[in-house]
Amino acid sequence: MTTASHPLPRRRLLRGLVAGMLALPLALGACGGEESSDDGKVELSFFWWGAEARAQLTEQALALYTTKHPEVTFKKTWQANQGYFDKLATLTAGNDAPDIFQIDDNYLAEYATRNVTQDLSDYQKSGKIDTSKFPQGLVTYATVDGKLAGVPFGENTQGLVFNKTKLEAAKVPLPTTGQSWEEHIAWAKDAAAKTGVAGTQDPSADYKAFWVWLRQNGKEFYNGSQLGFTQADVQAWFELWKGARDAKATPTPDVIHEGNATDVSKQLVVTGKALTSWVWANQMPELQKNTKDALEVIAYPGDSTKQWPRASMYFSVYKGSEHKDVAADVLNFLVNDPEAGKILGTDRGLPSNTEIRAQVAASTENPSMKQTIEMVKELGKTFGPGPAVPPKGHSTVRSELIKAAEEAQYGRATPAKAAEQFFAAAQAAISR
Incomplete structure (x- = not known):
């Protein structure tokens, strides 16, 4: 059974203090989630921002994963956008970052170059995180210094x-x-x-x-x-x-x-x-x-x-997590499983997996959502190479x-x- 979700208290931290805390060395062996118990069960911490509707959809998708993988449960935490990155900086500085956390291109390069995010390239190459049905620009936009710093969770333009x-x-x-x-x-x-x-x-x-x-x-x-x-x-x-x-x-x-x-x-x-x-x-x-x-x-x-096709946001795996393989499997499930795709819809952007996107377009009754998907599809035919993810x-x-x-x-x-x-x-x- 998953733990109940709860919004975090909003904190207004001095940006200078946050930056200093983020710059502290990270103990890569720190635990980003609970250790496996003797019976093989794993609890992953999962942190994201968004409104209540996004929270409900995310919880439903994670519950679906647990249904298919009963040994994995989630400690789910969410909050509004305001103060989110202050909180994430505090957690990473204290070597207590979530196993999986949401991030965007304002901060992806910064966290990747500070050695906070796990390089997911090996999971991608092995197919354990399958990006073969993603527009190539999305994958490029998630790569920092040759390392896949996060999994794109939606396409935008x-x-x-x-x-x-x-x-x-x-x-x-x-x-x-x-x-x-x-x-x-x-x-x-x-x-x-x-x-x-x-x-x-x-x-x-x-x-x-x-x-x-x-x-x-x-x-x-x-x-x-x-x-x-x-x-x-x-x-x-x-x-x-x-x-x-x-x-x-x-x-x-x-x-x-x-x-x-x-x-x-x-x-x-x-x-x-x-x-x-x-x-x-x-x-x-x-x-x-x-x-x-x-x-x-x-x-x-x-x-x-x-x-260009821009990733609306990503999910990254904490480099200090003790459950990187499980975390990678969760991310692969959320972006590539048809049932998960149907639940998440376009809340975080148009689904990165173009086959899932087509299924969402066919099943949605929202005309503006259909129109947006069609517009991005048409523009995608003419997209040139995307730029690199912005620097810190x-x-x-x-x-x-x-x-x-x-x-x-x-x-x-x-x-x-x-x-x-x-x-x-x-x-x-x-x-x-």
């Missing part, structure tokens, strides 16, 4: 979501994949004039929009552990969106900030304050759930082949982009000055 109901009512042509950035801004200006609603959220603070734009201009966000762009690139990006604001294609700075700071259920395309929002495609069902208007999703402007410091870089972009949005800094601010802060973040 960038999606531009628009309000079809409002646009059709105003007889405004719908945006289409393949429009240039300048064409998108011109379209948004026209849509705003005809509907009275800002045509597009200003994504100058959105790292994924900036990243796609960079790739379309022959650059990358990162080259290894260095920035892949120049200060001049940032300035050009900020100037592009200053022009859009001046043309009244975007909302006012206060509303732009609201879109930057809020969760997916309150994005501007949902609250009616913009006709488009820049999101991850798998968020479409959650967006649609929060508005009566019909929404649709397309690729970001420009060359869509520069988008990426989460700080993201925050610094928001700060600098908002300085420009509010007119407190010119695009040139804001670009200088961000570039210096980004270099410092990845050099620590």
